Amino acid sequence: MTRGPPYWEGYMLAGLQALLTIENLLTMIVMSTIGLIIGALPGLSAVIAVALMLPFTFSMSPVTGLAALAAVYMAAVYGGCFTAILINTPGTPGSIATALDGYPMCKHGEGIKAIIGATLASTVGGLVGCMFLLLIAPPLAQITLKFGPPEYFWLTIFGLTIMASLGEGNIVKTLAGGLIGLLISCIGISTMGGAQRFTFGTYRLQGGVDLTVAMIGLFCMPEILSMLGNPGSLYDKSKTTHIGSVRSKWRESWHEFCQCKAVVALSSLIGTVCGVLPGAGGTIANVIAYNEAKKISPRGKEFGTGVMDGVAAPETANNATVGAGMIPTLTLGIPGTPVAAVIYGAMLMHGLQPGLELFEKSGDIAYSMIFAFIVATFIMLAEGLSIGTTLYKIVCRIPMKYLTTTVLLLAIIGSFSVRNNVLDVAIMVVMGFLGYLFKKFDLTPSAVVLGLILGNLCENTFIRSLLVSRGSSIFQTFFCRPICVALILVSLFSFAVPLRSAIKKMRTRKAEQEG
Amino acid sequence: MPMKKLRNNKDFFAALIIFAICAIFGLQMLNIKNETDIKFPTFVLIALGVMLLILVVRVIAVRPGTQGKIFAEARLLNVAIGVAAIIVFVAVYSRVGFFTTAFLILNPLSLLLDPNFGKAQTPKGNAIVALKTMGVNLVILAVIYVAFHIFLNVPTPKGILI
Numbered sequence: 001m002t003r004g005p006p007y008w009e010g011y012m013l014a015g016l017q018a019l020l021t022i023e024n025l026l027t028m029i030v031m032s033t034i035g036l037i038i039g040a041l042p043g044l045s046a047v048i049a050v051a052l053m054l055p056f057t058f059s060m061s062p063v064t065g066l067a068a069l070a071a072v073y074m075a076a077v078y079g080g081c082f083t084a085i086l087i088n089t090p091g092t093p094g095s096i097a098t099a100l101d102g103y104p105m106c107k108h109g110e111g112i113k114a115i116i117g118a119t120l121a122s123t124v125g126g127l128v129g130c131m132f133l134l135l136i137a138p139p140l141a142q143i144t145l146k147f148g149p150p151e152y153f154w155l156t157i158f159g160l161t162i163m164a165s166l167g168e169g170n171i172v173k174t175l176a177g178g179l180i181g182l183l184i185s186c187i188g189i190s191t192m193g194g195a196q197r198f199t200f201g202t203y204r205l206q207g208g209v210d211l212t213v214a215m216i217g218l219f220c221m222p223e224i225l226s227m228l229g230n231p232g233s234l235y236d237k238s239k240t241t242h243i244g245s246v247r248s249k250w251r252e253s254w255h256e257f258c259q260c261k262a263v264v265a266l267s268s269l270i271g272t273v274c275g276v277l278p279g280a281g282g283t284i285a286n287v288i289a290y291n292e293a294k295k296i297s298p299r300g301k302e303f304g305t306g307v308m309d310g311v312a313a314p315e316t317a318n319n320a321t322v323g324a325g326m327i328p329t330l331t332l333g334i335p336g337t338p339v340a341a342v343i344y345g346a347m348l349m350h351g352l353q354p355g356l357e358l359f360e361k362s363g364d365i366a367y368s369m370i371f372a373f374i375v376a377t378f379i380m381l382a383e384g385l386s387i388g389t390t391l392y393k394i395v396c397r398i399p400m401k402y403l404t405t406t407v408l409l410l411a412i413i414g415s416f417s418v419r420n421n422v423l424d425v426a427i428m429v430v431m432g433f434l435g436y437l438f439k440k441f442d443l444t445p446s447a448v449v450l451g452l453i454l455g456n457l458c459e460n461t462f463i464r465s466l467l468v469s470r471g472s473s474i475f476q477t478f479f480c481r482p483i484c485v486a487l488i489l490v491s492l493f494s495f496a497v498p499l500r501s502a503i504k505k506m507r508t509r510k511a512e513q514e515g
Numbered sequence: 516m517p518m519k520k521l522r523n524n525k526d527f528f529a530a531l532i533i534f535a536i537c538a539i540f541g542l543q544m545l546n547i548k549n550e551t552d553i554k555f556p557t558f559v560l561i562a563l564g565v566m567l568l569i570l571v572v573r574v575i576a577v578r579p580g581t582q583g584k585i586f587a588e589a590r591l592l593n594v595a596i597g598v599a600a601i602i603v604f605v606a607v608y609s610r611v612g613f614f615t616t617a618f619l620i621l622n623p624l625s626l627l628l629d630p631n632f633g634k635a636q637t638p639k640g641n642a643i644v645a646l647k648t649m650g651v652n653l654v655i656l657a658v659i660y661v662a663f664h665i666f667l668n669v670p671t672p673k674g675i676l677i
Binding site: 052172173175176179180182183186190192193194195196197198200221224225227228229230399400401402404405406408409410412413416417420422425426429432433437438440441442443458459462463 | 525526528529532533536540543544546547548549550551552554555556559560562563566567569570573590591593594596597598601602604605608609613617621624625626627628629648651652655656659663668669670671672
């Protein structure tokens with residue numbers, strides 16, 4: 001006997017009813033605040049936030065517990081934008097690209113606008129991801145099952161082509177930065193052959209360089225050193241001392257945000273697709289969205305100087321991955337991201353079996369959880385607009401001497417807490433000094449981070465594809481599969497656009513010199 | 516090529532860094548015996564070598580737009596002191612204790628960044644600035660200790676002291 005739509009409608013209504021109780025809403029508000037604070041702290045990612053709050057949910061009912069985790073997850077992913085905008089240190093890897101325009105906006109005294117824009121973008125992204133989760137979860141999950149190692153390989157290549165557009169007009173140095181990131185990702189024990197690579201004879205480096213540690217070093221330390229070199233360089237005091245009323249900034253921000261409709265729509269889709277793909281997640285989504293936004297936005301040439309589109313795109317994408325990332329977990333029982341894996345564990349603790357069975361046997365709880373993500377998005381919006389704007393005002397008034405030292409302490413604690421390893425702090429410092437030099441010589445630290453993110457995935461999928469291709473030619477494996485062809489074309493386009501613009505710039509410069 | 520031009524050429528220094536990285540990783544690669552594990556880094560190193568070559572050509576051609584004052588910081592000595600302080604911090608904190616080292620290292624760094632310190636007309640004025648800075652740093656450390664150690668249960672490196 002097949003069950004028709006009324007069956008699902010019944011589950012949906014029951015789930016919504018179970019969720020909307022005072023107890024659940026209060027729990028979600030508290031958990032959302034905690035998630036927001038943890039997400040904002042450099043080094044403490046959404047995984048840590050959800051994992052830290054997990055034990056508190058054991059004594060709760062399944063609906064309350066899962067709603068609490070949904071609230072923590074959504075807020076933690078969003079929380080990363082605060083430090084990215086205020087002190088150029090992304091709180092989570094999913095906010096790497098936010099710092100590229102958010103921080104310049106803050107330096108120009110437009111921090112409140114950046115935070116309001118990021119909050120609105122995160123809300124839209126979060127809602128789009130949740131809507132996909134609610135309405136078209138099963139068909140989307142089926143598409144991702146068609147992704148094999150060759151498709152993933154081309155997906156990473158597409159990610160790598162993005163490097164070309166991260167640098168401002170210097171493709172060679174930006175690509176070199178990305179390649180350095182790829183080399184750093186090779187440090188440690190190889191996952192394919194098991195050999196020790198680039199460990200410099202010490203067993204402590206066998207675990208490799210952690211992404212969060214490298215990220216804190218590359219983004220945070222150069223800022224600290226710049227602050228030391230230019231006391232008073234952090235924010236334009238003449239602009240930040242007269243912040244003006246939040247209401248007037250709100251109107252301006254809303255107006256600017258409305259001009260980013262196309263960017264937000266595209267970023268929501270990018271975030272959703274990246275969320276659905278196991279292993280991709282917000283870290284890749286925010287960089288891809290930033291790059292694509294640069295291409296379609298009318299203010300594309302101003303990216304990196306502090307434009308609203310540059311903040312809206314990555315923030316929309318990373319929050320869209322939250323809801324979308326739960327699609328394979330809830331429908332197929334395959335956690336696509338580390339956070340989804342923690343939530344998967346929480347569901348098992350509460351006696352729920354993620355997968356299609358979940359919707360058959362405990363559909364009301366499954367829909368409660370999905371609706372919890374939507375409610376969490378609205379809580380995040382309210383908290384972001386109140387806490388975020390207040391936070392900006394506080395940060396602008398903190399004397400430089402205290403802000404610099406506090407950032408340094410947070411960077412050290414953040415890098416240590418990732419693996420409780422003293423060496424990670426040393427790695428963070430080394431990466432920081434390198435980042436400072438990279439910044440000085442235009443080697444684009446963001447490209448290094450992107451290389452580091454994609455390095456392992458690129459190598460593993462490449463070698464797995466070669467193993468899979470036994471019996472058929474390499475050409476057939478890599479170039480004849482329909483999804484591969486589509487990804488190759490997108491990659492070529494992604495690389496050609498910045499290359500064309502760089503050549504154009506070079507010719508203009510040459511003509512100016514001759515003229 | 517005049518040394519002065521080379522000194523302000525960002526491409527030249529970028530090429531130097533890339534060369535150093537290529538040399539370090541290239542030498543380390545000699546230790547890897549497994550063929551599967553060497554393929555990917557070899558490819559990356561070759562690509563990096565190509566980038567290095569392009570940069571070298573650009574340095575020789577002295578392309579316009581790559582020149583400019585590299586270290587524009589107003590106080591380079593502050594950066595050097597900061598770097599030294601951070602290195603000392605990392606070397607010492609796991610033995611002495613995180614919060615104690617933080618208190619000892621961060622106070623001089625904070626004073627370094629304070630425009631009023633050293634400019635006060637009397638030694639008493641300077642002492643007041645220093646004491647105020649120490650007090651605020653103590654409060655910051657206490658807040659961090661409570662937030663991370665007690666509330667979030669995030670471990671910090673332990674030494675002889677806290």
